Amino acid sequence: MDYQHCSVATLLSHAAEVGAINDPHGATHMPIYQTATFDLKKQGETPYDYTRSGNPTRHSLENLFTKVCEGRSAHCTHTGLGAVALLLETLVKTGDHIVVEQDCYGGTYRLLQSYRERLDITIHFVDCTDTTAVEQVLSQNDVRFILFETPTNPGLKIIDIAAIAKRAHAHNTLCVVDNSLATFISQKPLALGADISFFSTTKYVSGHGSVVGGVLVTGRDDLVDPFAYAANAYGRSQNPMDVYVTSLGLPTLPMRMKLHEENAHALATWLETLPEVVSVTYPGLPSHPQHELARTQMRYFSGVFTVDFDTPQTAQRVVEKTVLFGEKASFGTADSRIEIPGKISHASFSEAELAAIGITPATVRLSLGLESVDDLKKDIQEALYG
Structure with missing residues (x-):
């Protein structure tokens, strides 16, 4: 049996073989080639000369991401934002x-x-759930690409990837999807029609919160060389040690995403019953206005959701007094996290811009980790009533 028809879970469990770079020693996990340069006299047929330009460790992980995302090439970057920068550059x-x-x-x-x-x-900042608004902008302008994340962060809107990609292509526009919150375990933008997908590996993909990184994957042959050139020319390529640390989370990613979702669903359902809670926004709940689209597009609903409390003071009290929920940036790690988006992840947004995406001073974003959900409930109860 070969790896051509294996599931993603199997591919991640055999990362070294799937991303094979012909390691001469048969390493069962991708080895770290922590070197700045390579001796051209000793290479034989291998293509490496300088690690910024190419490195076997990074190449192995890029091969794996290309495979599991059903793309044509992948480029690992120093940070998730570095993948966005590579796109723009x-x-x-x-x-x-x-x-x-x-x-x-x-x-x-x-x-x-x-x-x-x-x-x-x-x-043009547009609500991409409104296909009429998207069509209007595309029809009136020569648009290079349309970029959106789904689910969005922190609003948790679900955007129809296939529908937007179809409209974009009708106007000779590229469709680009940020897949950080869902991950390729849950949805595959390229298979749904997107031209480019990128995601932060800082979050769910590595899973342990000890490394930052990103990946840009293209499904178009004509973009393979331009992205490779820019990654080298602008110094966007991830270093070998960070590639290795990122890879350590891969075999457990499918199981972790399942538990993140289970915990998020259980806590979100419980929070909807509390009198201090005005609303909970989570794609996995039937109360989410795009729940059915999410079910069609996603395998797992991820572990992130928002809660609107009755007052900003209640929201602040929960953030300050919970113990198991650290007030930390980012999401997707084994530990649960909590933040008021307007103060941390979206501090660069004005009040009007936050209001436009449904975020108020009473909105709290939670990232559910892998703890006992009963302990998480008790933590919130003590913060509210203890």
Whole structure:
């Protein structure tokens, strides 16, 4: 049997073999080639000369991501935001128009503002759940690409990847999807019609919160060389040690995503019953307005959701007094986390911009870890009533 027809869980369990770079010693996990340079006289047929340009450790992980994401190539970057930067450095030129989901990651938003100022590009921030609004912008402008995350962070909107990709292609526009919150375990944007998918490996993919990284995957042959050139020219390539640390979380990713979802669903359902809670936004709940689309598009609903409390004071009390929920940036780790988005992950957004995506001072974002959900419930109860 070969790996061609194996499930993603099997591929991740055999990462060294699937991403094979012909290690001469038969390592059962991808070895670390922690070297700046390679001796050209001793290479034989291998292509490596300088680690920024290419490295066997990174190449192995890139091969694996290409396979599990059903793409044509993958490029591992120093950070998740580095993958966004690689996208912009490769595709955007002065005067371009791009469409971006208005509920985008705060770091992406800051980077886009920088590009707008330097290259005089036009950014159309649109609610991508409104296909009429998307169509209007695409029909009136020569748009280079449309970029959105689904589920969005922190609004948890579900965007129909196939529908947006179809509209984008009708206008010769690229469709780009940030898959950080769902991961390739839950949904595969390229298989649904997107041209490019990127995601932060800092979060669920590594899972242990000890490394930062990102990946950009393309499903188009004509973009393979441009992305490879830019990754080398702009120094975006991830270093071998961080690649190795990232890879340690891969074999357990399918099981972790299942437990993240189970914990999130249980806690979100319970929170909906509390009198201090106005609403809970989680794609896995029937109360979510796009629950059926999420069921169609996603295998797992992930472990992130938002809670709107009755007052900002209640929200702040829960954030401050919970013990098991650390007030930490990021998500997707074994430990549960809590934050008020307007103060941490989306601090660069104005109050009006936060309000436009449904985020208020009483909104709290939770990332459910792998703890006992009963302990998490007790933690919130003690913060509210203890």
